[in-house]
Amino acid sequence: MSCCSCSAMAFLLKAPSFLPPLNQKLNYTHKSFSPINLQSKFYHASVRNGRWNVPSMTIKAQAAVEGDVLLDEESICVNEESDYGVVCMHHVGILCENLERSLDFYQNVLGLKINEARPHNKLPYRGAWLWVGSEMIHLMELPNPDPLTGRPQHGGRDRHTCIAIRDVSKLKAIFDKAGIAYTLSHSGRPAIFTRDPDANALEFTQVDD
Template sequence: MLPINHIHHIAIICSNYEVSKKFYTEIMGFEILQEVYREQRDSYKLDLKVNGLYQIELFSFPNPPARPSRPEAVGLRHIAFETDDVKLVHQLITQKGVECEPVRIDETTGKEFFFFADPDGLPIEFYEK
């Protein structure tokens, strides 16, 4: 086994920086650590703190190509966040105008979970602790 401590960050490339920045800070509630405009790349990089444990790097680039998510495509499928109260998170996100799938039960673990998508269709899951 490699000597890995934990996941350091998740990098996401968005199609509309301002829309995604608002989604990840106002809907998801992630804290901005640093925001940098990289002139040579015409690109923003926004570092977001997730509950003090992890970091999401949100990037913008001019005209990034679309990456299919559905039907199930090869590659990273989704990101998942753990919560103590799946139904409460579902309610809070829905109240902010985000369309969410219904809460379901994982038939293997018996845990509750649900999915929704970020502004670019990236699947996000909340999963019961």
């Protein structure tokens, strides 16, 4: 084995400096939690088919809330080979029966703008791309395999698209003026649910700056 290979193996088998030895308990006291015990388990590096398998690490933490019996266990797995680089949600595809009717709702009621940079003639069906912050909604004029009737009255109990907004009360006033039905969050948080002309459920949840 070459010196480079030996150095690589020594590096991979060395535990990160920020973690304690396996036989040492790490106690961290929070004002509302009892001490948390962290147990770390390392899986040693090995060579398979001429390739290095980078060791993965699993950390399990148990936190007991004072006055409660319930224990919360969380597992965090770090594996560089499976990290394919998630960045953000790019767009959500929404089916519609009539593109003009849907655009009237999404543009004139919700105030969304069309992304003119996206091509509209590259696909074998009509559609439009609408900006939602830095992400998009892709309206697609295609047959809808889902039933339009018999769906839950509250969109929060149906599959739905959630959009973060600044002021739920202003959107509620817009819906009231346009005569659009809606429901509010059952949990009491500032969120409002409605459906587009094709019964696709939409949630608008209020977020802070």
